[in-house]
Amino acid sequence: MTLRVLRAFGFVAALVIPSALLVAHHEPLAKFDDKKPIRIRGVVSLVDWRNPHAHIFVNVASADKVNNWAVELESPIDLEANGWSRTTLQPGDKVAVQGIAARDNSRQVWATTVVTSAGREIFTVNTAPPPLPLQPHPAPTWPDGQPRLGSVAGGVQGYWAFPSATALVEAGVNAPMDEWGLLRNIADAPKVAPMQPWALKLYKERQERFLKDDPMYLNCKPPGGPRQFQMSYGLQFVEDRVRQRIFVLIGSGNNNYRIIYTDGRSHQGQVGGDDDNPLFYGRAVGKWDNGTLVMDTRGFNEDFWFTNGGLPHTDQLTLIEKLSRPNFDTLKYDLTVDDPGAYTRPWSASWTLRWVAGKEMPRHLCQENRS
Amino acid sequence: MKRLAFALLAVVSLFAMPAIAQEGHPLKGSWLGTWAGNKIHGNDVLLVMTWDGKNITGTINPGTDNLVIRNASLNPEGWLVHLEADAKDKAGQPLTYTIDGKIENLPLASRIVAGTWKDSRGNTGTFRIGRQ
Numbered sequence: 001m002t003l004r005v006l007r008a009f010g011f012v013a014a015l016v017i018p019s020a021l022l023v024a025h026h027e028p029l030a031k032f033d034d035k036k037p038i039r040i041r042g043v044v045s046l047v048d049w050r051n052p053h054a055h056i057f058v059n060v061a062s063a064d065k066v067n068n069w070a071v072e073l074e075s076p077i078d079l080e081a082n083g084w085s086r087t088t089l090q091p092g093d094k095v096a097v098q099g100i101a102a103r104d105n106s107r108q109v110w111a112t113t114v115v116t117s118a119g120r121e122i123f124t125v126n127t128a129p130p131p132l133p134l135q136p137h138p139a140p141t142w143p144d145g146q147p148r149l150g151s152v153a154g155g156v157q158g159y160w161a162f163p164s165a166t167a168l169v170e171a172g173v174n175a176p177m178d179e180w181g182l183l184r185n186i187a188d189a190p191k192v193a194p195m196q197p198w199a200l201k202l203y204k205e206r207q208e209r210f211l212k213d214d215p216m217y218l219n220c221k222p223p224g225g226p227r228q229f230q231m232s233y234g235l236q237f238v239e240d241r242v243r244q245r246i247f248v249l250i251g252s253g254n255n256n257y258r259i260i261y262t263d264g265r266s267h268q269g270q271v272g273g274d275d276d277n278p279l280f281y282g283r284a285v286g287k288w289d290n291g292t293l294v295m296d297t298r299g300f301n302e303d304f305w306f307t308n309g310g311l312p313h314t315d316q317l318t319l320i321e322k323l324s325r326p327n328f329d330t331l332k333y334d335l336t337v338d339d340p341g342a343y344t345r346p347w348s349a350s351w352t353l354r355w356v357a358g359k360e361m362p363r364h365l366c367q368e369n370r371s
Numbered sequence: 372m373k374r375l376a377f378a379l380l381a382v383v384s385l386f387a388m389p390a391i392a393q394e395g396h397p398l399k400g401s402w403l404g405t406w407a408g409n410k411i412h413g414n415d416v417l418l419v420m421t422w423d424g425k426n427i428t429g430t431i432n433p434g435t436d437n438l439v440i441r442n443a444s445l446n447p448e449g450w451l452v453h454l455e456a457d458a459k460d461k462a463g464q465p466l467t468y469t470i471d472g473k474i475e476n477l478p479l480a481s482r483i484v485a486g487t488w489k490d491s492r493g494n495t496g497t498f499r500i501g502r503q
Contacts, residue, residue, distance in 0.1 A: 196424075198396065201447030205477065213478035215392050302395030314395040316424060340424040341396060 026052065027180035028072075028100075030212035032110040036101040040069055040109060044093045049086035051075050051364055056089055056114070058097065069107045071097050071114070074125050077233065077362040082125050089114075089122070103210075129162035129354045137328035142241070146288050147325040149237035149246065159251065159361035160331050161234030165351035168193070168226055168307035168337075179232075181309020183207055192311065199312040199342040206310035215304055220366035222253045224280040225297075225306030225319060229333050229353065233362045246286065246293070251361040260284040260295055267298055278315050280304055295321040314341030329355040392480045393502065396422035398445055398452065404500030406470075406488040411460050412436055418454075418500060431456050431468075438468070450474035452484050467491040470498050 042060035045068060054073040059066050073079060076086070089095065094117035102108040114123045140148045140155070151157045167181030175188035183189060189204045206213060215221040223231055233251030240247065244263035250256050258281035261270065267283045268276060278301035286295040298318040300306070306313045322334040331353040338346040393400050402418040409416075412432065420429035420440065427443035438456040445452055454470040472486025482502050489495035 198445060198447045201450075202397065202477070209478065215394060219392065221392065302399070303392040305394060312395060314399075314422065314424070341422060342424075 026214065026217040027178075027182055027211040028110045029178075029182060030210040030214070030217065031102060031108070032072075032100045033103045034100050036103075037098070038101040038109055039096065039098050040071075041096045042069065042094070044089050044091050044095060046091060047086055047089055049076050051077065052366055054079060054086075056095070058095060067107055069097075069109060071099070071109045071111050073111055073114070073123050075364065077364055078125050079123055081362075084123050089116075093117070130356060132329055132354075136326075136330075139325040139328050145291075147291055148239065149293070149323065149325060149331070150239055151236075156357050158355050158357040158359060159234045159236045160353040161232070161251070161356050161361075162354040163230050163333075163351055164353070165349070166230045166232075167309040168230075168311055168335075168349055170194070170347045171349050177309060179308075180211060181307065182211055183309075192309075193337070194344045194347055195312070196342055196344055202312050203310055211308075211310055214310065216253065216366070220254055221304040222256045222280040223250065224258075224282065224300060224304050225313070225317070226321070226333075226335050226337075226349070227305065227307050228252075228258065228281075229351070230308050233364045234353070234356065236361050249361065252364055252366070254366050255363060256281070258284065260286040260293075260297075262286050262288075267296075270299075278302070282317075282319070284321075291324055293323040295319070295323070297321060312342045313337075313339050316341035329357075331355070396427075396445075397450065397474055397477060397482065398422065398427055398443075398484075401503045402484065402500040403503050404484075404498070406496060406498045408494070408496035409488065409490075410494070411466070411490075412438075412458065416498075416500065445474075450477055452486065458490075472498055 040058060040060050042058040044056055045059050046057040048055040052075055054076050056071045056073065058069045058071055060069050096115045097109055097111050098113045099109040099111040111123065113121060115121050140152045142148055166179050167177050169175055170193050173191050175191050176184040186204060186207055189207060190200060195203060216223055228235060228248065228250045231250065231252035235251055236249040238247040238249065244261065246260040246262060248258040248260065261284065265285065267285060270283045276299065278299055280301060280303065282297040283299040284295050284297040286293050300313065300315060300317045302313070302315050306317065317339040320336040324332045326332055332350065333353065334350040336346055336348045337343065398420045399422045400420065402420065404416055405414050406416045407414060416431060417433065418429055418431050419433050420427055427445060429440040429443070431438035431440060436458065438458045440454050440456050442455040443453065450473055452472045452474060456468045458466055458468060460466055468488060468490050470486065470488045472484045475483040475485055480502065483499065485499045487495060488498040
């Protein structure tokens with residue numbers, strides 16, 4: 001590939017890589033190697049526009065044969081939010097792709113730039129959260145003064161997204177990670193949380209395998225625990241005051257929901273007929289305390305990762321979660337993790353989410369592209 | 372009779388405990404496999420282990436032999452497993468089993484513990500169990 005061609009198709013990978021990696025549905029580095037940059041040119045043979053990631057297939061000609069390459073893009077949700085569609089490219093279109101190559105040397109590329117033969121860069125994704133108002137608006141309240149966690153009937157609809165932290169780290173710890181909880185420096189692993197030796201070793205091994213064993217990624221397991229507040233497609237609350245429960249609708253995973261009971265029931269025997277089996281979202285009871293919803297959640301199973309990044313947990317996990325809405329656009333989430341099966345002491349973390357006004361929560365189904 | 376009972380138990384266990392993910396403590400769960408050449412308690416072996424945050428506990432061949440696991444440990448450096456269990460032979464004489472192995476395929480729910488078993492009379496053989 002000549003320098004002229006490279007210039008024609010854009011030398012913007014260095015600028016685009018960080019933002020592209022930020023919004024990927026799962027850790028791209030589990031599959032692709034950021035130390036293996038690659039460029040291909042060819043003719044589009046197929047567009048596969050399905051979650052969790054869209055793909056374009058490109059025929060790349062060499063001197064003696066034509067190879068078909070799979071080019072992985074962001075999810076259709078992210079792409080469509082930025083104005084792209086399944087018809088942006090058609091079979092027969094010529095493209096140049098820059099990206100990173102698959103770790104297993106298969107003919108796959110994680111695209112950081114896709115440029116048409118006309119020199120138009122396509123499939124760009126902007127991940128910036130919506131701008132905050134100059135003056136914070138007060139949080140909406142119920143007649144009794146409690147803040148509303150969800151939309152107001154007849155008012156502006158929306159959902160919560162753009163978490164300020166997307167991986168669980170003990171409060172006050174500086175352990176730089178990427179969006180999916182992959183440590184920049186594996187030596188920081190012991191600082192992330194007060195893990196027991198087996199949990200620390202397991203965490204490090206998950207990290208060293210680039211999180212490729214994540215059961216949410218491999219098997220579409222639900223993002224239980226605090227992870228539901230870390231997902232890129234956000235969440236919604238439906239406050240059912242008549243039945244004294246709050247539904248948390250989760251925009252990722254497989255559009256699961258969690259129930260927080262506020263009617264005073266206990267954890268044991270919470271749902272008739274489920275025999276107190278451990279659950280992906282555990283059993284949550286909540287009560288309001290001066291504008292803060294305090295939730296005690298326990299009864300988790302061990303079939304999932306409870307945070308991006310792969311911190312282990314056991315079925316002894318108990319979470320104390322506090323939700324508040326300090327202003328219209330901000331949801332504050334405070335968490336205390338108590339799991340004597342995996343950690344040496346209780347520890348805490350907190351982050352905020354942003355209100356996305358006037359939009360429906362994306363309907364992302366993990367299993368959509370896995371059948 | 373014991374062999375038949377074990378076989379039935381193993382079959383029932385396979386249906387009752389589907390191979391689901393287990394992302395918590397690596398030894399927790401039900402394990403099925405062999406301790407090759409064990410003429411006292413048979414070639415096949417079933418273990419159920421759990422973790423309370425401090426100790427690994429469990430039973431070998433629950434429902435038939437009911438050998439209580441003691442002095443169990445997991446060394447994360449190398450994922451080395453050590454198990455002991457007191458037993459009795461067919462004449463009612465005591466013996467002790469010692470199992471040393473290593474977890475293979477740690478990230479998988481269907482992980483393996485492979486190593487050796489020996490008893491206090493000098494019998495020994497290969498040991499291999501897979502998590503169900």
